[in-house]
Amino acid sequence: MSKGKFGVHGGQYIPETLMNAVIELEEAYNKYKNDPEFNAELEKLNREYTGRPSLLYYAEHMTKDLGGAKIYLKREDLNHTGSHKINNVIGQMLLAKRMGKTRVIAETGAGQHGVATATVAALMGMECEIYMGETDTERQALNVYRMELLGAKVHPVTSGTKTLKDAVNETLREWTARIEDTHYVLGSVMGPHPFPTIVRDFQSVISKEIKSQILEKEGRLPDVVLACVGGGSNAMGAFYNFIEDKDVRLIGCEAAGRGVDTGLTAATIAKGTLGIFHGMKSYFCQDEFGQIAPVYSISAGLDYPGIGPEHAHLHDIGRAEYVPVTDDEAVDAFEYLSRIEGIIPAIESAHAVAYAKKLAPTLGKDKIMVINISGRGDKDVAAIARYRGKDIHE
């Protein structure tokens, strides 16, 4: 019987070789998720290693400049390793240790998940290998060196489109070859059950904190929560504890690349159709014969042809909205936030900032908006310079 369904989405569409591994993971997660000792260790690492809770910052200049809703930034960029990815990695790594695994493997797009995995592997003394599309190793060269510095082995993936999708393919292949001692630290709310649920739960600390922080500052819930969406882990984390609060609008910002009507896009909700890939039923950019489409975005972290199954479900039932944001809009927002608040966001997060810039002026000054700044933009500086025609070397 199919497990891990969100409406029609989700499931476990993987080779038989991996089935016992995901069953074992599900059993371990069910055993430890309510275990006081496990949770105490997780909370301690979140607090003392990652630096949680992350700040909820009132973006006063941006608010005044846009002249509409009051804007808060959830500062996941301030986490150790520079993004929200570490929230999930610490959780999965604690599980992996309890399952007796000594080696972890992971895919990475922009490199943020790879860096987080390499970091926690170093902390916990685990062997670590990262799979990254060759194209991404070039546009995020700094992160490759960072992972190596942390003791991880980075494998450039040369198959297919040489980006995030292919990195996931290769990590799945590696997992089927070596399961006994190896845990696959999947980096987003995607893949076969139980990954979408586990990753969501570890990332939901974001919305848990937003909720208590905004109640403390404003005495009420926000009107809008915005986050960028590739696979969708930072968005799922930022949305999760607001799903039952029907008055809170949840907006996921997809990477439209050069535009949803060009061939160069990664906007899955805008352009995708129902399919089954990477272990899950969800929406994918693909052709009429189910061949996965090559996708494009300036952001390596959003350059993925699918979306997590729970997002697909939130879209189906109309609980969350998904909007496309182009490269141009994201780069403008990247520069805008840098200048107006002195905060350089990841180019991924800049997609959410871009849509917030459009939306905020249309909302009244009595409205409250929270943008999840999922990561910091240091890694993107050279690429943005190149986008603007400046040839600088990292």
Place this chain on the structure above:
Amino acid sequence: MLQRLQDIGGRIFMNKLSKAFEKGKAFIPFVTAGDPDLETTEKVILAMAEVGADLIEIGIPFSDPVAEGLVIQKADERALASGTTTDKIFAMVKSIRTKTDIPLAFMTYINPIFVYGSERFIKNSKECGIDALIVPDLPFEEKDELSEICKANDVRLISLVAPTSHERITTIAKEAEGFVYVVSSLGVTGVRSEIKTDIGEMVKLIKQAKDIPCAVGFGISTPEQAANMAKLSDGAIVGSAVVRIIEKYGKDSVMPVADYVKEMADAVHNV
């Protein structure tokens, strides 16, 4: 010939899968459809049937074949680059069916089937003469996606068991149909110098649960390996080693593939 192959109605073929295991041990080669083009694939399939293959697996190429090693990944890329589509493959199989009654199976991933429309895909498969369907990313837990449609259309949905399946083997075997595909090794498809898994034990567990043929695949390339696997089971499946020949010879693959398949089939039949 056609009259003998076809049922009443003129379009529906009898399922021929069981024929593959009737004469003894089965040799089951695999080929990616459209690599390097469909004309060559058709000739290769007919030649393999001629020289002693008992069942032929026809791979429908997929952009992202996560269970495949590099050799078959590259074959899928070549096939898609040559303009191969699911519809063109159906047309090729239809043509093959007028020339041979060898059992035929499709091997592909769940997405090309699901997106095409599972019912439409399986109906078309049946109509062009396909006997079985192998879907490596459709495990036991998800087989409801296709199993009823396959049953209704008299196409056997093949179950796979892996070295990591352990206690799952019995559960899977009980509901298996046609034959059980025994995955010999961890990892993806591809040639291996040595197969370390206890195949005999896996086959024993399957047969205890259900009286059904078992064929071993993944990693087999030499006649000795094929014979050894056939001794422990009911047949040997060979993919990457065939595809490697096609990679080397392209449109001129028919003869070298036929020579190889004959040698392999003889080794298996002599067990």
